[in-house]
Amino acid sequence: LFVEDDLTEGARVAPTPDAQNYLLNVLRLRQGEAILLFNGRDGEWRARIDMVSKRAAALRVEQRLREQTAPGYVHYAFAPLKQARLDYMVQKATEMGAARLTPVLTKRTQMRRVSAHRLRANAIEAAEQCGLLTIPETMEPLELDRYLAALEPERVLVFCDEDAPLADALAALRGKQAELGAPPPLAVLIGPEGGFDETERAMILARSNVLRLSLGPRILRADTAAVAALALVQATLGD
Numbered sequence: 001l002f003v004e005d006d007l008t009e010g011a012r013v014a015p016t017p018d019a020q021n022y023l024l025n026v027l028r029l030r031q032g033e034a035i036l037l038f039n040g041r042d043g044e045w046r047a048r049i050d051m052v053s054k055r056a057a058a059l060r061v062e063q064r065l066r067e068q069t070a071p072g073y074v075h076y077a078f079a080p081l082k083q084a085r086l087d088y089m090v091q092k093a094t095e096m097g098a099a100r101l102t103p104v105l106t107k108r109t110q111m112r113r114v115s116a117h118r119l120r121a122n123a124i125e126a127a128e129q130c131g132l133l134t135i136p137e138t139m140e141p142l143e144l145d146r147y148l149a150a151l152e153p154e155r156v157l158v159f160c161d162e163d164a165p166l167a168d169a170l171a172a173l174r175g176k177q178a179e180l181g182a183p184p185p186l187a188v189l190i191g192p193e194g195g196f197d198e199t200e201r202a203m204i205l206a207r208s209n210v211l212r213l214s215l216g217p218r219i220l221r222a223d224t225a226a227v228a229a230l231a232l233v234q235a236t237l238g239d
């Protein structure tokens with residue numbers, strides 16, 4: 001179960017009303033029964049139900065079971081899609097270890113009003129389901145030019161480009177990894193359903209540290225491309 005509280009030995013955590021309902025009425029936990037907690041910062045802890053009344057429980061934090069894992073090296077930037085598919089993209093990116101999720105607004109973006117709160121809620125739900133201990137940073141939407149300007153120079157921009165030659169961008173990534181002795185910091189960028197327009201493509205390709213990644217000869221839907229790109233990159237670089 002995800003909690004916002006700091007987790008230390010002996011701490012007492014008051015679950016939110018939703019978490020109370022989940023613990024007492026869905027999991028039907030009773031006094032003294034154990035639950036695993038994480039907050040995205042302090043690793044995974046075992047806690048016990050400590051009933052405070054017939055219908056309310058606190059959680060007594062007992063012991064750390066897993067150390068906090070470091071955030072991954074992949075950031076993921078995407079033109080937001082309509083809600084259900086956006087939820088899907090966020091959950092899959094979280095499962096695949098994206099350390100930061102940034103909605104990028106482009107000329108053909110379908111959804112311009114994106115709630116960072118909803119992104120975070122989907123990322124937390126995905127982490128809970130997969131037993132992940134890190135929650136990706138969920139950023140406010142940025143226009144493409146501002147997103148590109150804010151990228152750290154050393155971060156390799158992996159531009160998922162359906163017009164890219166089937167040249168092996170992954171070999172270039174492996175080369176960077178060999179050069180650095182570790183996976184290079186990456187930002188995987190996926191465009192909107194309507195694609196990037198010419199000026200946007202030029203802006204992206206003008207960036208010094210950019211790799212054009214082809215995901216094969218077919219045009220994939222953006223949410224398919226997201227899963228394919230993140231899986232490819234992490235299968236290539238590991239970690």
Ligand code: SAM
Pocket residue numbers: 159160161162163189190191192193194195196213214215216217218219220221222225
């Ligand atoms: N320009 C496409 C078209 O003509 O239909 C529409 C864009 S595609 C639906 C959405 C995004 O997914 C693209 O901007 C790109 O980032 C990514 N994408 C889709 N297929 C891809 C492929 N084969 N290789 C690399 N990226 C791809």
